[in-house]
Amino acid sequence: MQRKQRKMSGKKKAKGELEIIRYLRKRFPKRRSEISEGIGEDAMVFRDGYVITTDSFFDKTHFDLEYFSFFNLGYHTMAASLSDIAAMGASPLAALISLCISKKIGMTAIRELYDGFAELTRKYRCDISGGDIVKCPTFGLTITVIGRAKAPLLRSGAKPGNSLYVTNFLGLAEAGRIALKGKFKETEYPDAMKKHLFPEPRIKEAFKIRKYATSCIDTSDGLSTDAFHLAEESGVRIVIDASHIPIHSEVGKLCAMQHKDPTEFILSAGEDFELLFTAPKMPKVAGMTVFKIGRVMKGRGLFLAQDGQERSIRPRGYSHVN
Amino acid sequence: MQRKQRKMSGKKKAKGELEIIRYLRKRFPKRRSEISEGIGEDAMVFRDGYVITTDSFFDKTHFDLEYFSFFNLGYHTMAASLSDIAAMGASPLAALISLCISKKIGMTAIRELYDGFAELTRKYRCDISGGDIVKCPTFGLTITVIGRAKAPLLRSGAKPGNSLYVTNFLGLAEAGRIALKGKFKETEYPDAMKKHLFPEPRIKEAFKIRKYATSCIDTSDGLSTDAFHLAEESGVRIVIDASHIPIHSEVGKLCAMQHKDPTEFILSAGEDFELLFTAPKMPKVAGMTVFKIGRVMKGRGLFLAQDGQERSIRPRGYSHVN
Numbered sequence: 001m002q003r004k005q006r007k008m009s010g011k012k013k014a015k016g017e018l019e020i021i022r023y024l025r026k027r028f029p030k031r032r033s034e035i036s037e038g039i040g041e042d043a044m045v046f047r048d049g050y051v052i053t054t055d056s057f058f059d060k061t062h063f064d065l066e067y068f069s070f071f072n073l074g075y076h077t078m079a080a081s082l083s084d085i086a087a088m089g090a091s092p093l094a095a096l097i098s099l100c101i102s103k104k105i106g107m108t109a110i111r112e113l114y115d116g117f118a119e120l121t122r123k124y125r126c127d128i129s130g131g132d133i134v135k136c137p138t139f140g141l142t143i144t145v146i147g148r149a150k151a152p153l154l155r156s157g158a159k160p161g162n163s164l165y166v167t168n169f170l171g172l173a174e175a176g177r178i179a180l181k182g183k184f185k186e187t188e189y190p191d192a193m194k195k196h197l198f199p200e201p202r203i204k205e206a207f208k209i210r211k212y213a214t215s216c217i218d219t220s221d222g223l224s225t226d227a228f229h230l231a232e233e234s235g236v237r238i239v240i241d242a243s244h245i246p247i248h249s250e251v252g253k254l255c256a257m258q259h260k261d262p263t264e265f266i267l268s269a270g271e272d273f274e275l276l277f278t279a280p281k282m283p284k285v286a287g288m289t290v291f292k293i294g295r296v297m298k299g300r301g302l303f304l305a306q307d308g309q310e311r312s313i314r315p316r317g318y319s320h321v322n
Numbered sequence: 323m324q325r326k327q328r329k330m331s332g333k334k335k336a337k338g339e340l341e342i343i344r345y346l347r348k349r350f351p352k353r354r355s356e357i358s359e360g361i362g363e364d365a366m367v368f369r370d371g372y373v374i375t376t377d378s379f380f381d382k383t384h385f386d387l388e389y390f391s392f393f394n395l396g397y398h399t400m401a402a403s404l405s406d407i408a409a410m411g412a413s414p415l416a417a418l419i420s421l422c423i424s425k426k427i428g429m430t431a432i433r434e435l436y437d438g439f440a441e442l443t444r445k446y447r448c449d450i451s452g453g454d455i456v457k458c459p460t461f462g463l464t465i466t467v468i469g470r471a472k473a474p475l476l477r478s479g480a481k482p483g484n485s486l487y488v489t490n491f492l493g494l495a496e497a498g499r500i501a502l503k504g505k506f507k508e509t510e511y512p513d514a515m516k517k518h519l520f521p522e523p524r525i526k527e528a529f530k531i532r533k534y535a536t537s538c539i540d541t542s543d544g545l546s547t548d549a550f551h552l553a554e555e556s557g558v559r560i561v562i563d564a565s566h567i568p569i570h571s572e573v574g575k576l577c578a579m580q581h582k583d584p585t586e587f588i589l590s591a592g593e594d595f596e597l598l599f600t601a602p603k604m605p606k607v608a609g610m611t612v613f614k615i616g617r618v619m620k621g622r623g624l625f626l627a628q629d630g631q632e633r634s635i636r637p638r639g640y641s642h643v644n
Contacts, residue, residue: 021455024436046415056422057456093368096375132378140458142420
């Protein structure tokens with residue numbers, strides 16, 4: 001079950017949906033010997049290195065056509081899907097796209113949507129190899145991506161003594177979403193708006209970190225949730241140093257204006273699609289930003305070190321669009 | 323793009339949706355060397371034998387919860403998905419299920435739905451290895467199945483001189499759908515109703531025919547459409563002998579009552595999920611029914627031989643539920 005929280009819509013609902021995933025994970029353990037990872041990772045994994053992820057996106061729940069063009073939407077949803085492949089340290093090979101078309105979607109919209117998909121699939125050499133086209137009262141789509149890696153990165157390999165890293169600023173995509181929804185000036189939030197509309201799946205960065213990383217996840221659900229998954233799946237204690245979380249100036253500005261604490265904002269802001277990973281030591285790599293934001297210790301759970309104190313934090317989930 | 327017509331909803335719409343598939347097929351040719359078949363087959367195919375299919379099913383378009391229990395629905399949709407794997411002569415390995423949950427779907431419904439999936443995945447030794455759970459105003463689901471075959475069967479291998487075979491009666495599922503929708507007596511249409519609610523994916527039959535078959539498709543869209551695909555993809559002329567199409571007594575009874583011609587009914591009745599295949603000669607195989615219903619010739623197109631005449635037939639599509 002991939003991307004558990006990001007698609008869990010509305011904080012009130014999250015409990016019920018987590019319950020479904022726990023139920024499924026218990027009920028459907030891995031049985032076939034060809035499979036090495038089933039429910040619980042960003043993608044399922046075959047022993048020979050194939051990784052496969054599937055994600056659904058629906059109008060009003062996952063995107064808002066008021067400020068998303070069809071091109072944006074194609075790009076954004078493909079980025080989210082490829083991000084799961086990046087989180088496994090894998091190369092994308094093929095995508096299958098199942099479109100649920102409502103009455104308002106014509107051929108022009110479909111061409112634009114595929115222009116958006118193609119912008120990324122071309123860049124990352126991923127074929128579009130099939131799918132399905134169905135009629136549905138609600139417009140939406142499901143993307144399945146197949147990738148491959150010699151040794152896929154998992155959520156479960158973090159070791160005490162490792163550090164926690166992230167490939168870029170966090171919270172920027174959510175700031176962009178708020179700015180776009182609120183019709184703020186584009187000149188005030190250019191990076192944030194771009195990050196929400198055109199996030200970059202970290203395929204190239206995944207190649208650079210994979211020989212160092214012990215565990216990895218993509219930040220789709222907010223730092224608290226994503227880091228919690230690493231801690232839980234690895235059976236370790238992860239401590240995030242609040243003072244080490246980098247705050248992008250546009251996130252700082254938005255939080256100041258809305259009287260929000262930037263750290264709290266970042267703990268629950270999703271869809272940045274950065275890589276959050278653990279490694280014994282991450283050397284400087286040319287052309288890539290990496291921030292060290294925490295450490296892995298013996299024990300269990302997720303903690304935030306702030307003002308000389310460590311407090312336990314729970315996944316805050318991420319309430320999507322609505 | 324799998325199962326082209328079955329999901330094309332409403333005959334008026336079919337033209338537009340076929341247009342989308344033609345557009346996509348032209349726009350996204352196979353590029354990666356690891357892939358042997360992309361858009362145009364029942365499943366995409368990797369050179370090392372993995373086959374992957376994805377299918378979406380939505381409330382009111384693809385099923386009717388008035389007479390489908392959640393168990394039925396899980397069974398039916400998994401059968402449809404596994405049928406694509408059978409059509410490739412492959413063994414299923416893993417399924418990823420993306421659920422779009424509307425407000426009315428609670429935990430009990432979800433358990434029943436997965437009971438339905440599990441009835442078939444257990445039987446055919448297919449793991450349920452992940453998926454996604456999202457909120458959507460319309461209840462629906464997308465199933466991705468990964469299978470493997472040494473030499474996947476394609477739609478494109480029919481050769482002049484081959485015969486056309488089908489693994490069972492056709493039209494029975496559609497007769498069952500009409501009988502269930504019309505609230506006809508169950509004792510009058512037991513086989514038909516069972517076929518609509520609990521179709522059997524022809525995984526075992528696929529194993530038995532795959533060493534003889536030159537091309538194969540599953541009958542999801544009506545005989546005219548499915549046979550047309552074989553003729554088109556293989557670049558041959560296929561002639562169906564109307565007198566050789568077996569008519570199940572319940573199909574005959576329903577057609578008589580509704581003043582329909584049984585042959586015409588079968589040409590457009592979908593969702594039987596039988597295997598329609600071509601072979602030089604199909605020997606008798608223990609425990610399996612096979613009907614020879616036509617022949618493959620040099621030329622192009624699909625023809626029906628009836629009353630001493632041969633007439634060209636076009637895909638009649640298959641108008642789903644509504």
